Amino acid sequence: MDTELGYSIIPLAILGGAIRVSTPFLFVSLGEALTERSGRINLGLEGTLVFGAMSGYAVAYLTNSPWLGVGAAMICGALFGLIHGVICSLPRVNDIAVGIAMMILGMGLAFYFGKPYVQPVAPDLPAIGFGWWSDIPQVRAALEVNVLFLIGAVLAVVLWWMLRSTRIGLILRVVGDSTDAARAMGLRPAVVRTCATAVGGAFAGVGGAYLSLYYPGSWNEGISSGQGLMAVALVIFARWNPLACFGAALLFGGAGALGPVLQSVGISEGYYLFFAAPYVLTLGVLIATSSPTRAMTGAPGELSITK
């Protein structure tokens, strides 16, 4: 490889990598943002993500249609969310504890049912090449953008608009901010929260399908490296705003792409360290946005972690 081109391609490669790596972050964080806006936290999304990856891959392989795979992952994710939501609606149940249980359950079930699908090859999701204007293969490769990423970007805008200008959006915010006010309005907070958790789970399922059907593009037990958990930190960083979630997902994606990109241009020193970039970033973000004396602005008032 031409070293000259090699170094100048780094920013572009990171951008391309960011787009590739960020999609699961984007879907999980949008789902989590929705759930948290309703006043509940679902830590089980890591399990939902892995199960979504497995179910999406399996269905895509069996039907030979990646989109049916995505649909299946979405339905499974919604089911996981629904279970979490219903259990949390019972009195004296802690959403964080249920979330951790759901995370382990999701991963366990995915590994159990996923065994037969480690070998077979499922069809990939389609991507659109935005690099047609360039002759350089690396540029073209970097600008291959998956359709799901574009859907995710549109979804972020739609969610932002929904929270602002629709009845459902306002109801969600009321429920997330004050259970008392919601009850006084005759709303049923538990139902709203359960629905929000189910939809959030569906988003996370789609994020999982992206992992197994596009990047890295195969099903194995190590497919998720904690994206589902990092997305929770990301939502806090994004202040529960879907548009900010999009930016934050790109940032985390970029950090995740750092290791592979540097490796591809031949920088191998401290290479494991770069792979740790997203985790370090998570830690950094949480420290930077925390304060012992200040209340967090923008946090939904009913959220158990910020109460």
Added chain:
Amino acid sequence: MTAIGVETLGMTMRFGAFTALDNCSIKIAPGSFHALLGENGAGKSTLVKCMMGFYQATAGQMLVDGREARITDPKAAHARGLGMVYQHFTLVPSLTVAENLVISREDVPNVIDWRAERLELQAFMAGMPFQLPLDQPVRTLAAGEKQKLEILKQLYLGRRFLILDEPTSVLTPDEADEVLSHMRRLCQEGAISVLMITHKFREVTAYADEVSVLRRGKLVGGGKVADLSHDDMAALMMGDAQLARPADRSGTRGAPVLELDGIRAVDRTGLKDIEVDGLRVHAGEIVGVAGISGNGQSELMEILTGQRPCQSGEIRVNGRAYTASRTEAQSHNIRFLPEEPLFNACAPRMSVSDNIGFRSFDTDGGFWLSRRKMRARAETLVRQFKVKTTTIDAPISALSGGNVQRAVLARELSGEVDLLIISNPCFGLDFSAVSEIRARIMTARNEGAAVLIMSEDLDEIMELTDRVLVMSEGRVTYEATTAEADIASIGHHMGGHA
């Protein structure tokens, strides 16, 4: 919009064997401003909850505009034009004023056309006695503005009979006067009728046309406000119960005990600064800090209890630097009574006896706790301070607000006290509990303790303190001896426009 009249006939509400409301008939004429007086537990809330359909009365009926109305739930009450403004805000803090108003409507469209809604809201606001910024999140509004918004919301929803539950408990005197005089004008114009629950005689005399007084669930009197004096109302409310009178002031002012110099800290939002300089509290005096909530009093309390770090400045107690550690508090005999003591000064699920032991459990015994001593101490204090609890082993969260307050006060006032720091000690308590707690504070002062008291209740400050300070926007903006202080200028300083 025309006001409607409401009348209850023989309203009775029983909870098991307990009669909360006994054969209560009151009549609120259309366009009148009616006050409902009574101590805590007198049945005021039960009555209005029956009227609003939160409770189903055991017996009795209700007339709305002269016709019998069966109010089965709050929705039915709303449909008939009855609305209620609660003591605790039911606004959604992170939503803007406009969003709060629109979402409270029954018929919110699926997609909200904000441009059209805004035009409508502006037109509505223009016709109202007070205006509010539509685009501000409610969380950034002052308490008075929130209260106004609660009332606006009811008017926006087309309610023509408003029940106000202690609407001025969180307002400055100026704000209270403003809100109530607007309500009165709306009544006089015949737009609404108002039923106001209150403790404050002044507001009854100044704004209400008629008054009804409840005691122990029974209607014990009432009539035209013009015919009743404050003493008449107090006599009706209290019956023949005797109030503990605060002890007279005695003793002389001693040396400064608490000194604060150049204190700077950030407030809860992290956006504003708290700056307190040259605050002194001497032995044998009570210094009061008045102010509307959210102007830095809670933060000052947190600084003194060690819950909030200071960026700079110095706190000295008895001339020595003080960092709010437990050892220092013990050696200087500093005691605290924070607001909402159940959450700020108790472990809610631990027993009354354990909670009372918090000040002394580590000095009473060695490595092992002396259960016997702790229980003996708790028994004595519970008796002395008349804490009503089934046993001292009951979790303290099972006690009523006044009794939690008494239990904490018992713990904090036992033994020698040199410095007592208090925040809103009587918030939400009934008359007898209030006067008893104030008497205890006065006694501590007379025995030579330095007392710093932060309170949103100006009457309390005027009654108890020797010196009064006003905090506004995180700074002390006013200081005077209580004897020379005048309510009007304190009120202006509280409102931040002096």
